[in-house]
Amino acid sequence: MSGPTAPRKLRVRFTKTGKVRFTSHRDVARIWERALRRAGLPVAYSEGFSPRPRLSFGLALSTGHESLGEYLDVNLREDAPGGDVACELFALQVNPALPVGLEVQAVEPLAAGADSLQQAVTSSTWHFELSGLSDDALAAAIARTMATDEIVVTRERKGQEVTEDIRPCILALQVLPPGTGCGVAEAELATQPRSLRPAELVDALDPALHADRVVRMHQWTLVGGARQEVIPLPPAATLAPHAQARAS
Amino acid sequence: MATLDRDMRQPTRDIWTELEPHLADVEKPARYIGLELGAQTPEHAPHKVSWLLTYPDTYEVGLPNQGLQILYEILNERDDAVAERSYAPWTDLEAVLRRERIPLFSVDTHRAAGEFDVLAFNLSAELTFTNLLNCVDLAGIPVRARDRHGDHPLVAAGGHCTYNPEPIADFLDFVVLGDGEEAVGDITEVLREWKAESRRTPESRHNVLRELSHVEGVYVPSMYEVDYDGPVLKAVRPRYPDVPAQVEKRTIADLGQWPYPRNQLVPLTEVVHDRLNVEVFRGCTRGCRFCQAGMITRPVRERPADQVRTMVQEGLRRTGYDEVALTSLSTADFSGIEGVVKSIVDGSSDDPTSCGNVSVSLPSLRVDAFTVGIAAQIQKARRTGLTFAPEAGTWRMRQIINKLIREEDLYGAVDSAFSQGWRRVKLYFLTGLPSETDADTLGIVDLARNCVELGKKHNRNVQVKASVGGFVPKPFTPFQWFGQNTVAELQRKVGLLRDAARGSRQLQLTWHDPKATLVEGLMSRGDRRLGPVIESVWRQGGTFQEWSEHFDLALWEKAMAEAGLEPDWYVHRHRTEDEVLPWDHISAGLHKDFLWQDWQDALAEVGLPDCRWTPCYDCGACTGYGIEHVVASPVPPAGGSQGTGQDLMRGTGVPVALTTKRPVGVGTP
Numbered sequence: 054m055s056g057p058t059a060p061r062k063l064r065v066r067f068t069k070t071g072k073v074r075f076t077s078h079r080d081v082a083r084i085w086e087r088a089l090r091r092a093g094l095p096v097a098y099s100e101g102f103s104p105r106p107r108l109s110f111g112l113a114l115s116t117g118h119e120s121l122g123e124y125l126d127v128n129l130r131e132d133a134p135g136g137d138v139a140c141e142l143f144a145l146q147v148n149p150a151l152p153v154g155l156e157v158q159a160v161e162p163l164a165a166g167a168d169s170l171q172q173a174v175t176s177s178t179w180h181f182e183l184s185g186l187s188d189d190a191l192a193a194a195i196a197r198t199m200a201t202d203e204i205v206v207t208r209e210r211k212g213q214e215v216t217e218d219i220r221p222c223i224l225a226l227q228v229l230p231p232g233t234g235c236g237v238a239e240a241e242l243a244t245q246p247r248s249l250r251p252a253e254l255v256d257a258l259d260p261a262l263h264a265d266r267v268v269r270m271h272q273w274t275l276v277g278g279a280r281q282e283v284i285p286l287p288p289a290a291t292l293a294p295h296a297q298a299r300a301s
Numbered sequence: 302m303a304t305l306d307r308d309m310r311q312p313t314r315d316i317w318t319e320l321e322p323h324l325a326d327v328e329k330p331a332r333y334i335g336l337e338l339g340a341q342t343p344e345h346a347p348h349k350v351s352w353l354l355t356y357p358d359t360y361e362v363g364l365p366n367q368g369l370q371i372l373y374e375i376l377n378e379r380d381d382a383v384a385e386r387s388y389a390p391w392t393d394l395e396a397v398l399r400r401e402r403i404p405l406f407s408v409d410t411h412r413a414a415g416e417f418d419v420l421a422f423n424l425s426a427e428l429t430f431t432n433l434l435n436c437v438d439l440a441g442i443p444v445r446a447r448d449r450h451g452d453h454p455l456v457a458a459g460g461h462c463t464y465n466p467e468p469i470a471d472f473l474d475f476v477v478l479g480d481g482e483e484a485v486g487d488i489t490e491v492l493r494e495w496k497a498e499s500r501r502t503p504e505s506r507h508n509v510l511r512e513l514s515h516v517e518g519v520y521v522p523s524m525y526e527v528d529y530d531g532p533v534l535k536a537v538r539p540r541y542p543d544v545p546a547q548v549e550k551r552t553i554a555d556l557g558q559w560p561y562p563r564n565q566l567v568p569l570t571e572v573v574h575d576r577l578n579v580e581v582f583r584g585c586t587r588g589c590r591f592c593q594a595g596m597i598t599r600p601v602r603e604r605p606a607d608q609v610r611t612m613v614q615e616g617l618r619r620t621g622y623d624e625v626a627l628t629s630l631s632t633a634d635f636s637g638i639e640g641v642v643k644s645i646v647d648g649s650s651d652d653p654t655s656c657g658n659v660s661v662s663l664p665s666l667r668v669d670a671f672t673v674g675i676a677a678q679i680q681k682a683r684r685t686g687l688t689f690a691p692e693a694g695t696w697r698m699r700q701i702i703n704k705l706i707r708e709e710d711l712y713g714a715v716d717s718a719f720s721q722g723w724r725r726v727k728l729y730f731l732t733g734l735p736s737e738t739d740a741d742t743l744g745i746v747d748l749a750r751n752c753v754e755l756g757k758k759h760n761r762n763v764q765v766k767a768s769v770g771g772f773v774p775k776p777f778t779p780f781q782w783f784g785q786n787t788v789a790e791l792q793r794k795v796g797l798l799r800d801a802a803r804g805s806r807q808l809q810l811t812w813h814d815p816k817a818t819l820v821e822g823l824m825s826r827g828d829r830r831l832g833p834v835i836e837s838v839w840r841q842g843g844t845f846q847e848w849s850e851h852f853d854l855a856l857w858e859k860a861m862a863e864a865g866l867e868p869d870w871y872v873h874r875h876r877t878e879d880e881v882l883p884w885d886h887i888s889a890g891l892h893k894d895f896l897w898q899d900w901q902d903a904l905a906e907v908g909l910p911d912c913r914w915t916p917c918y919d920c921g922a923c924t925g926y927g928i929e930h931v932v933a934s935p936v937p938p939a940g941g942s943q944g945t946g947q948d949l950m951r952g953t954g955v956p957v958a959l960t961t962k963r964p965v966g967v968g969t970p
Binding site for chain 2: 073077079080083084087088089090091116117150152153265
């Protein structure tokens with residue numbers, strides 16, 4: 054994959070865990086811009102009066118949620134080495150420039166013309182630590198939710214009240230066996246055509262529930278009708294220490 | 302009751318674990334997590350004096366403060382000290398802290414503020430005084446110094462507002478005047494022994510404070526007695542023979558020996574002035590009579606140009622910033638300015654990683670075409686707005702305030718800016734200056750309108766923004782004797798300006814709230830009797846007073862009435878030459894008779910040139926400290942204006958009588 058014809062785009066998978074989860078999506082974008090400059094990576098810049106590094110971020114993660122699967126597309130300069138070499142170097146160079154909790158896990162070359170992250174990702178898997186309900190009551194609430202055909206919620210959008218059925222966005226929802234993940238419950242929530250936020254799911258489950266911790270575990274795409282992780286990690290990597298304990 | 306055995310203290314409290322569950326419920330929680338590039342997690346130890354450097358305003362405002370960042374590094378480099386940082390929590394987090402009984406904390410290691418040896422505040426604005434009290438209270442420390450016990454941390458302050466420390470004297474254990482670089486080391490050495498004591502008693506606290514009062518630049522308010530005669534202040538005098546009658550500010554002789562910050566903090570979230578800052582010189586001798594910063598930071602000490610270049614290059618590489626500000630009180634006056642700017646601009650375009658996109662900002666632009674030329678050199682791209690500070694609307698007024706900008710200088714600068722592609726010009730003005738007439742006030746709009754006309758020749762969509770602030774007389778300036786304009790008078794002047802500015806789409810007028818100006822005036826020249834007023838406003842919830850949504854004049858008026866004090870007497874009254882001023886026992890190096898003479902010259906509309914390049918008029922700053930201006934160039938910079946390097950007699954209708962002043966005598970030290 055290396056050589057003059059290799060793509061100059063990279064897709065990066067990274068974590069956001071621990072204290073740094075309290076930064077906003079915009080903060081993370083700024084942190085990345087500076088980290089790439091510090092690392093001296095040959096990032097392409099936009100033209101015009103205010104040149105900016107050409108980065109494309111995936112779906113926003115709410116401030117305060119953690120993630121073991123965030124994504125970013127980076128455009129490198131035309132004269133930069135591309136392909137696998139660039140991928141290997143990327144993580145080595147950029148990780149020391151990132152704050153504790155943001156860490157590159159995997160980098161892949163991205164074919165020219167590939168779908169953007171916003172277009173490609175169809176759903177995310179989330180883990181929740183919840184309080185406010187007993188284990189039994191939580192299991193009952195989850196069972197009730199999955200047995201329903203329609204969950205109508207009202208929310209405000211651009212100053213107007215909108216009524217929507219969010220049930221189609223809940224692709225999967227279950228109690229997690231103890232010690233198997235980052236919490237007590239797991240959900241797969243659609244991001245297309247409408248994105249369901251984890252907080253909306255928790256509200257819909259039971260008003261008494263409070264999410265103490267929310268972790269994005271995976272982001273999925275559809276490839277030929279089959280669900281596939283955007284960049285899968287080797288099995289060992291999914292049990293990285295920060296998946297077990299918070300980095301804070 | 303007063304003393305806790307040191308060994309009986311609770312082990313270090315883990316504030317992060319207590320705080321974390323609540324952060325999702327507050328605005329901008331990234332303000333409370335630390336983790337900035339350059340942040341340190343120092344190891345505390347019994348032999349290390351621990352400082353909590355606190356900015357009494359929000360993280361966004363406080364993080365960029367260079368003073369605190371410099372001291373943070375210098376202290377952490379020492380073997381006998383550690384330093385962490387704290388900022389005022391916003392009101393939502395404060396409510397959580399009080400409800401959950403979580404104390405104020407450091408953002409570096411989330412350690413409780415009460416576990417530090419010193420809480421040191423930077424005071425850059427008078428309206429943050431109530432926030433200082435709030436932070437001390439949130440730390441679990443009594444707000445009044447006299448109520449503190451042997452084991453409480455010492456509460457200290459430095460920064461420009463502490464040149465009149467009297468209004469906050471009740472709340473501070475000690476004050477550091479002037480440059481902090483050397484002083485914090487001396488203080489640490491004094492505190493080391495006190496820290497090592499296993500039992501701290503009220504006596505040992507008294508002793509260490511008395512010891513601190515011997516350190517040059519340190520003022521310990523409790524070591525002084527204040528005498529009044531009715532409303533009149535008679536004297537502030539030391540209680541003990543070993544305590545100095547007058548406390549001199551601290552001055553570092555050579556900025557080149559202090560290339561700090563070496564590791565400027567790069568925040569994870571948005572802050573003001575979010576860029577690399579490199580201080581190119583300290584001090585200013587332009588001699589603007591309203592400007593406290595220019596008076597109290599003399600003499601001028603330039604950083605060697607090579608060191609500036611190195612600090613810029615290394616700083617950009619280390620931080621990943623794409624913008625650098627060359628800071629000082631008037632950066633275009635820096636001897637090496639053209640060369641430094643050129644090397645930054647050229648250097649960044651040669652550096653493959655920078656993509657040639659480093660922008661340079663000069664926060665204090667001088668008003669002339671030369672300066673705009675430099676700005677054009679560095680802002681090849683983003684030419685959006687330029688800011689100038691003519692400060693007053695007429696030449697007469699500018700002579701009085703000694704801001705010797707001719708109208709042609711301003712028009713030259715503005716024309717040059719518009720012709721080179723800038724579309725927005727911002728002009729800073731003061732109103733309520735000594736002997737200001739309505740014609741002077743209205744001159745502001747005349748100047749601004751003329752700038753609009755100049756702009757229209759180049760572009761239809763130009764915008765001129767005139768920003769007007771009410772003048773607050775400051776200690777250690779020639780205007781310290783001047784009675785500030787009343788709220789009503791300032792409001793009337795704002796009204797005049799608004800009427801005059803009406804009807805122009807391109808001219809926008811903004812102004813500072815005259816009510817806030819009143820409270821600033823109260824704090825600026827107040828005495829110790831204002832302590833209870835500040836405390837009362839704080840107790841009634843008056844925090845974040847410099848934020849317009851929180852400022853509440855009614856709280857201050859009520860507190861003043863309760864204390865039986867007259868705002869008029871403190872703020873609007875002209876002082877006489879023989880009056881004892883509340884800060885007379887403090888010295889910024891300036892002879893009081895020099896300031897008085899300069900005040901008389903102001904009223905006579907006589908200007909005073911910049912002494913960097915003209916003979917010394919002995920203000921006291923150099924002679925008193927036995928140091929000189931450190932200026933690389935023996936001549937004024939190219940295009941120098943404002944009374945240097947220019948013949949102010951030349952040109953059309955410049956009514957200046959710029960006399961070279963005779964020395965005003967040595968005077969009292």
